[in-house]
Amino acid sequence: MELLVLIASGAAGAVAGRFLRLPMWPITGALLGSAAAHIALGGMVDMPPALSFFAQILVGCAVGASVMPGFMKQLGSLILPAAIVAFTLVIAGISCAIVMIWLGFIGPDEALLGMVPGGVGEMVAASSALGANSAMVAGIHVVRLLVTLWLLPVLVRWAMHWRPRTSREEET
Numbered sequence: 001m002e003l004l005v006l007i008a009s010g011a012a013g014a015v016a017g018r019f020l021r022l023p024m025w026p027i028t029g030a031l032l033g034s035a036a037a038h039i040a041l042g043g044m045v046d047m048p049p050a051l052s053f054f055a056q057i058l059v060g061c062a063v064g065a066s067v068m069p070g071f072m073k074q075l076g077s078l079i080l081p082a083a084i085v086a087f088t089l090v091i092a093g094i095s096c097a098i099v100m101i102w103l104g105f106i107g108p109d110e111a112l113l114g115m116v117p118g119g120v121g122e123m124v125a126a127s128s129a130l131g132a133n134s135a136m137v138a139g140i141h142v143v144r145l146l147v148t149l150w151l152l153p154v155l156v157r158w159a160m161h162w163r164p165r166t167s168r169e170e171e172t
Helices: 002-019 025-040 049-064 071-102 108-115 120-130 134-160 167-171
Strands: none
Touching: 002 025, 025 134, 071 108, 108 120, 108 134, 120 134
């Protein structure tokens, strides 16, 4: 029963997110709705691994369906910049974790697992396997995810000004 409440709260959160015009409303609304329900239920509901696995398959299919012909050719020219960006993000996350540890905000396991890029589920599973505070790792990832999702539309609009104009755009 609690699982149904969690799923319904996620769906209601997504609908509310659309009406509230939240950035990336399906994800952020569902995340906030299910998190609120999870807190209200006392944190006693765990997503069954099979359902979580199925959800990850759906997300993977949605991403895979966005790949267009010519992607591999285009990827060849982007592989080095993408690798540099990924490496930079890992270094930035580790640097932030080190600062959090040094300031005494959080322990090393939770800081590192919470701040490095990666899936929430994977990092929470890793934290559980290492004996770290899984709830803290999940909380840090949720904050990182929300900040990223809410800033992304602003950053995309900002970045659109960087791209060179094509001759077709210059004519209009």
